[in-house]
Structures are given as structure tokens and as C-alpha cells.
Amino acid sequence: MAALFLCIYNPKYNLQAFSRGLLARGDTIKPIRLQLSKKPSVRTSSAIKCSSLSSFTPNLDEAQEILEEAQEHMEDNRPLHEAWREIQGCSDWKDLLDPMNPYLRKEIIRYGEFAQACYDSFDFDPRSKYCGTCKYQGAHFFEKLDMADRGYHMTRYLYATSNINLPNFFQKSNLSSVWSQHANWMGYVAVSTDENEIRRLGRRDIVVAWRGTVTYLEWIHDLKDILCPAHFRDDPSIKIESGFLDLYTTKETTCKYCTFSVREQVLAEIKRIIERYKGEELSITITGHSLGAALAILSAYDIAEMKLNIVDNGTSMAKIPITVFSFSSPRVGNLKFKERCDELGIKVLRVTNVHDKVPTVPGIFANEKFQYQKYIEDKISFPWSYAHVGAELALDHTESPFLKQTRDLGCVHNLEAHLHLVDGYHGKGRQFSLATKRDIALVNKSSDFLKSEYGVPAHWRQDENKGMVRSGDGRWILPERPGLEAHPPDTAHHLEQVLKLSKSSLEML
Numbered sequence: 001m002a003a004l005f006l007c008i009y010n011p012k013y014n015l016q017a018f019s020r021g022l023l024a025r026g027d028t029i030k031p032i033r034l035q036l037s038k039k040p041s042v043r044t045s046s047a048i049k050c051s052s053l054s055s056f057t058p059n060l061d062e063a064q065e066i067l068e069e070a071q072e073h074m075e076d077n078r079p080l081h082e083a084w085r086e087i088q089g090c091s092d093w094k095d096l097l098d099p100m101n102p103y104l105r106k107e108i109i110r111y112g113e114f115a116q117a118c119y120d121s122f123d124f125d126p127r128s129k130y131c132g133t134c135k136y137q138g139a140h141f142f143e144k145l146d147m148a149d150r151g152y153h154m155t156r157y158l159y160a161t162s163n164i165n166l167p168n169f170f171q172k173s174n175l176s177s178v179w180s181q182h183a184n185w186m187g188y189v190a191v192s193t194d195e196n197e198i199r200r201l202g203r204r205d206i207v208v209a210w211r212g213t214v215t216y217l218e219w220i221h222d223l224k225d226i227l228c229p230a231h232f233r234d235d236p237s238i239k240i241e242s243g244f245l246d247l248y249t250t251k252e253t254t255c256k257y258c259t260f261s262v263r264e265q266v267l268a269e270i271k272r273i274i275e276r277y278k279g280e281e282l283s284i285t286i287t288g289h290s291l292g293a294a295l296a297i298l299s300a301y302d303i304a305e306m307k308l309n310i311v312d313n314g315t316s317m318a319k320i321p322i323t324v325f326s327f328s329s330p331r332v333g334n335l336k337f338k339e340r341c342d343e344l345g346i347k348v349l350r351v352t353n354v355h356d357k358v359p360t361v362p363g364i365f366a367n368e369k370f371q372y373q374k375y376i377e378d379k380i381s382f383p384w385s386y387a388h389v390g391a392e393l394a395l396d397h398t399e400s401p402f403l404k405q406t407r408d409l410g411c412v413h414n415l416e417a418h419l420h421l422v423d424g425y426h427g428k429g430r431q432f433s434l435a436t437k438r439d440i441a442l443v444n445k446s447s448d449f450l451k452s453e454y455g456v457p458a459h460w461r462q463d464e465n466k467g468m469v470r471s472g473d474g475r476w477i478l479p480e481r482p483g484l485e486a487h488p489p490d491t492a493h494h495l496e497q498v499l500k501l502s503k504s505s506l507e508m509l
Helices: 002-009 060-073 078-089 102-120 137-146 194-201 220-223 243-250 262-276 291-305 333-341 373-380 409-413 415-424 440-447 491-508
Strands: 152-161 182-192 203-212 226-227 239-241 280-287 311-312 316-318 324-329 349-352 392-397
Touching: 002 194, 078 102, 078 194, 102 182, 102 203, 102 324, 102 349, 137 152, 137 280, 152 203, 152 262, 152 349, 182 194, 182 262, 182 291, 194 203, 203 262, 203 291, 226 243, 239 243, 239 262, 239 333, 243 291, 243 373, 262 291, 262 491, 291 324, 291 333, 291 349, 333 373, 392 409, 392 415, 409 415, 415 440
Parallel strands: 203 280, 280 324, 324 349, 349 392
Antiparallel strands: 152 182, 182 203, 226 239, 311 316
């Protein structure tokens, strides 16, 4: 009777639930295709109150338990290549976060691992002359990180000049002879090339992954909390935190890695890839953690504002969807910036730990939670008003039975910990349970967050012998690395095309 009540009580959960063995007791029922969030759930207060049901209506608490159990196990029958637009946020992830959609969970983790690859490949040893760069050649990047099966091809690395006022973000060598006096490696652009992966995804996916902070909160103190006009379009009211903007737009002509700003590098590369695969179904997915998450949102806005995702498919103009999966992102710009991102159709899913402080800054005094924010921005031009962009998936590390109850800010901010929490999250009030069985040892890769009974050493990931090798004469040395390509030779050409496109778009306004 409880099963019958469930179907009456909430028509979203149809007889397919019975056929999956969640509620049925030996019934033979034809499955029904479950669509992603096509019908809204019926709230408890709206349950049917027909007196004829009173003889078999179970206790409401029991019914709610049954409903939650069905929600927990219900899966979308469609393959990802049919559901990918919803997973990428075309409906702002409505009804996909609570309960957590299994496709979405896997995609959040997958893109989070692309961001984690930036940490795992970054040389942050100040005793190395290669400090501040990537350890691996682009051609071997995914192979070296055991990600060769992901089906993506590295197309270029991204570099930013360290000659800006964010001293605690950049890593520099203590040696006099170094790979670059001015540059730091910031991330990469990759594109899906494996045909099986393209079929699984339902499109060819372009990924931009941004490096975050190797150390924890020191860089937060560098932020000036000053908003500056972005000037990516003719609207000075759209403003971005000046430190993020400087990092994104500054270049250094005396350094071969920074002759183009990181902004120019990413725009030129996106333009090149879109032209190469013209006529195909494409998506642009940008990811990053911490300061890298801020750059992910900023670059997504820039790509959309420059109209790079508007393409001519021969018969009409089409828009390539832009999605950001960010982890522990600070606020990036003011309310006008947030509203413009919404207008441009940029979809942002922010994954946060409720105990992490980074997502609360900047904008402590005026932010999206302040009901008069729009008024103080429009009427009095309040200079410290910030707003988060997009939807939030707020997680709580205290709900994981695997993690210590710690106040260590580095632990609660850690990216691998966020991915662990995503794997165990099933919805508000639901029990933490690892859905994909992601290895918990990864949490301690660069932290000391797992409980001691699991026997996983803290900060266990490091290169064998810290990169030292034995030379022919028996001495231990740090070997020379092959030189990294600064910029693809056609960067200037594609950047010129970007600027022409932007100019023509502004003239049409």
C-alpha cells in the first residue's frame, strides 16, 4: 500500500521505480523512460486528501522515507549523449542537485580532475630552476597523469606574467638561472578527440583548466578588493576585482611566454579550435579551483562577451554552450558582472564546502545576499559590491565519515576533498555514501584530512626521488627538461580574428 501511495503522492516517480525493484514485490511492469526534471515534485502539503485513501494511507514519515529511497536510486535512462545539455546546465541544473543526478555527479568529478591535473603537474619547488612551470611536455601531459584514457588532446599551455601584485600566488625559484624570470604556468586548453568519447558525450568538448593556488590563503591577502571596469565591451559599469583582471590581461613583452597575455592566449586558442571543428556539435567547459575558479568564470564571460561562441552553421547562427564547473571560487565581479553573465547564457555551477572561507570573499559587506545590493550599486556606486555567478552546490565535510573534524583551513579548501564530497553527496538530509567508489586515499594527496584509521599518509603525492636521477658517473642530479613551446605559431593570426569579430559585434550594437 505504501508503494501505491507513493505513486499517488508524487506522480514524478512513476511505475519505473517499481520495475527497478525499489518498491515492487514481484510485479512485472514495463519500464517508463524517466526524463530529467520534466515534472515538478508534489510537495508534502499538497498530498491527496481523499477520504477513500484513508484506509491504506501509511504514516507520512514512512511515505517520505519511501519517497527519498526512490529518489536516491532513480536514474535517468537516457544515455549521456542525449542528456548532456541538461548536465551542462541549460536549465540551471533545476532538480538535478537534490537529489544528485548520477550523470551530473560523474561530470562534476571528471571536470574537477581536469582542474586537479594542474596541481599534480605543477612544479612548485623553489629549489628547482623549473619552479613555476609544468613538469610535463604537452604531448605527454595526460599520459604522465594517468589520464590518457580520458580521450582528450592537449592543444596548448597557458602562461601569465608574475609581474603583478599577487606575490603569494606565483611560485618562483630561488636559483639565479631559471626557465623564466617573469612567467608562471597557469593551465591548459584541451579538446576531446577520441571518437568513442565524443559519441559518449554527444559532442566535441573543449576544456579550459586553470591552475589554482598551491598554498592556501596567502593570496587572498593580496587582493586589493578594488573593482575595475573590464572594458571587454562598451559598458564601464561591468566591473571585476582588479587583481584577477591584472592577472588575466597583463603581458610582458620581454618574456617569450608572456608576449601575449593569458587572456589573448585563451581567446586565440578557442577561436582556432572552433574554426578547426566548424560544423560539429561543440561545447566549451571551463574549470578551476580557488583563484583558478575565478579565472574560469572570468574567461567564460570573456569568451561569451567576445561572441566567440556564436558560429555560423551555414543556415543560421548557433550558440556553443559555455559551462563553468568551479570549485571553491571567490567572488569575481560586481552585480552588473553577474547580471551580464546571466544575459550571455553562461552556466556556472559553483561547488563549495560550507566551512571554506574563500567563497565568502571579496564582498564581505555587500554581496548577493544583501537585499539592497542593486540599489547601492546603481544609486551610490558602492565600490565594494560583489556577487557570485550561477548556481551553488554547497557541501559539508562534517557529513563525511572518512574525514577528520578539523579547523584546518587548507583541508576544507582542498580540491580533492571537494571531489570526495561530491562523490558522497546524494541530497540534503541524505546519508553520505560514495556513489562512484572514488578512492578516498586521493583526499590525502596534498593534505592531512583523512582519519588516521584509514592508514593513508598525509601529503603522499610526490615525484619519485623528487625528480632526481642517477647520472652515468653515479651522481644524483636533477635532469634538464626539454624546452616548452611558448605559443603556437598561429596565435597572432587567430587573435587578430578575435579582435575583428569583437569590433564587428560592437558596431552592430
